[in-house]
Amino acid sequence: MSLLISKAISQLLLPPGGLILLAVAGLIGWKARMGKFLVVLSLLSLWLLSIEPVRDALLSPLENRYPVFLSESTGSKSIVSKQVHRESAVIVLLGGGINAKAPEYGGRDVLSRYAMMRTVYAADLAERTSLDIYTTGGSVLSETSEPEGLLMQRMLIRLGVVSDRIHIETKANNTWENAANLQQVMQAQGSKTIVLVTTAWHMPRSVWSFEQHGFTVIPAPCDYVVEREPYDIRSWLPRWNVMADSADGLHEYLGLLWYRLRYG
16 A cells, blocks of 8 residues: 555655646645746646756766667677676576557556566677576565566567566565566575666666665666667657656656665
8 A cells, every 4th residue: 555655655755746846836826926826837838848958958868878888799898798707697687577468469457668678689799799688576566466587587588588587576676676676586696786677767766775674786777768869849849748858857856865865
């Protein structure tokens, strides 16, 4: 119940929920100058968070906190790659949500976009590094959905990763629990060095969580969002998917603050 409440609160605070509440407050107090100000502020925020330059300003510090992971098979002499093999590291793949009861798959649960992109990249890293993979993720706020760890395992096998090299954790409900549960799972193995695979903007909170549990973390970010091409006139026009990206960024900043207050 506490997880449901926390997610509901964050959903209300973050766009578009927070902007709607701001506008409603302004309409209630419309006769006062502050009411008009709140309505204008909500509309201005709606536009700003829906354009690429503002989204990129929010996400760039998160996405660029750590460099892109390189392995020797790419042709680059990577110190990171040598460290991975020297310290007997493993790949840790974090869940990123599911699409429940997908009609095109006969009503089976499948990975969401974020989880799928992470899984594809983890499969590529497994091929290039020959490291084992630990998937982690439970059935968040659902008693009928399959655990994310299991869905990622299934997809990794379809992508060519040998099943013997895949280990799963199926109880975690958030990033902190990903780290805490894997600490218990991997304690017997003795490996503390991990190549951590998650979405680039999610990496800072993920690295912090795993380091708090004693892991040596080698970040392997993927699925970058920030625009790499020059902006044009369309970049300054509002788009719903850009607002969703901005909301993800704000969620991460809020998550970083909450984690440090609760667990730090």
